[in-house]
Amino acid sequence: MKIIIIGSVAAGTSVAAKARRNDEKTEITLYNADYDISYSICGIPYFLGGEVNELESLTPRSAAWFKKRYNVDIFTRHEVTTINHKRKKVTVKNLETNETMEDDYDTLVFATGATPTTPDITGADQDHVFHVRTIQNTAAIDAYMTANQPKKVTIIGAGFIGLEVAEQLTHKGLEVTLIQRSNQIMPHLDKDMASRVKHHVISHGVTLYLNEEVRTISENAVETKNGMVIDSEMVILATGVRPNKKLAEEIGVELGKSGAIKVNNKMQTNLPEVYAVGDVAESFSVITGEPIYRPLGSTANKMGRIAGDVITGGDLEHRGVLGTGILRVFDLAVGYTGLSEKEAIKAGYDMEVLHNIKPSRADYLGGKELVIKAIADRKTSQILGVQIIGEDGVDKRIDVFVTAMSFKAKAEDLFHLDLAYAPPFSTTKDPVMYTGMALQNAIDKKNKLITPRELIDRIDNGEQLQIIDTRATKQFEASNVTGAINIPLAALRSEAKNLDPNLPTVTYCNSGVSGNAAQNVLRNMGFKEVFNLSGGNKNYQSFHK
CATH class of the missing domain: 3.50.50.60 (FAD/NAD(P)-binding domain)
Structure with a gap:
């Protein structure tokens, strides 16, 4: 058997490596129009800024290395220009000499990646x-x-x-x-x-x-x-980028809803013995099952390994992606996974939304604030999506959420996780656990939540609400929610007699904990409908900026 792979960055080389591990006899050839193979696209900004000293460190593997390690032939600066799938032949142009040649295959893999989009801007073709x-x-x-x-x-x-x-x-x-x-x-x-x-x-x-x-x-x-x-x-x-799909389209490969190549869970296209992997291929959402396009090196490697296994008789299958990402922005980390609130609304979910603001570890050991936004399906309690921002501990928490969501975790499951605890690493009730607890309580109607957006919309619509700021007077005077009255938590039980238990009531504190306690006090005193402001005054003020 002979495999030809078009493209040799993350996905293409992963196909070749896995196929070779499974089968020593298969002939494997990769053609790549670029100069470099298997390089770290994600590391490029850090070379430009000086965190990475040598550009060569982003290209640790060469064609010669692959040949020696895997007995795989990689031809850089060789562009596949046409494909005749009926005859199972490709035409290849040597970009250094302009010579062309033909090569034949039994199995063809598109690992052609993605091309940067160039906006329609006058002067975008200049040297700077x-x-x-x-x-x-x-x-x-x-x-x-x-x-x-x-x-x-x-x-x-x-x-x-x-x-x-x-x-x-x-x-x-x-x-x-x-x-x-x-x-x-x-x-x-x-x-x-x-x-x-x-x-x-x-x-x-x-x-x-x-x-x-x-x-x-x-x-x-x-x-x-x-x-x-x-x-x-x-x-x-x-x-942004767009999938480099032109060659595939020319031989009748079907595209998916996202515009990338449509594949099944074995990375097979609609054409026999034709596969697609990496940034040119479409994935699907673990949450909705719908097509999704998330061009990332981690997904490309995974897809390549699956295709290499299937081509050589294995039974690996692609299980979809959550669309996870993480980014460092100066001293902040930003992580997300699953659906955003706007995506969940578009998908038709009736969801609960929580903003959880907690330290990443014990305050007395320098714990930094994490802002976690999590959404869950009210019908099933399944976690649909999480977004986290903070200076410390974001990567740890987002990976816990990813793992839980991959196994269809419900909100209540998060509270029962036996997560590692010691003051230098976490709090006794880890932010992940608290997120699950608060979401489940909201879903069960024990402790209803209201987001800043929902609160502002209800006020703008003229609805009469009681909004209770449970913080100290100095904190209230520094900043507060529009229309709120200040009743510190310690005085709430005695002052509650001055409130109307039949009016919708919103309690809040700085980030949510005391607001939740006030909510419980009023609920137990017979107030009919009490909401805790999700994320408290901190979240409200951030939303208002």
């Missing part, structure tokens, strides 16, 4: 405008900065790559402007969480413009469609 996708892109940016010493850079796009490059170039001493066409950064996050990241980015000296589109790039400036002119000596395009 760069994508951030390949090692060659990276070398060109580094060479340009070394030769020209730019002081001001504009980054177009405020997703993962845009924010990572903004962080790194700020550390490098450049004046960074970030432009995003939509009304929030990090589109995978809900706006209330993204706004926290936005303020953090701005506080570190990055100039951020939302709801702006670039119209023209000139030698020393960027002009937006609203007429704003921004001095800029270098421009980075971080406007």
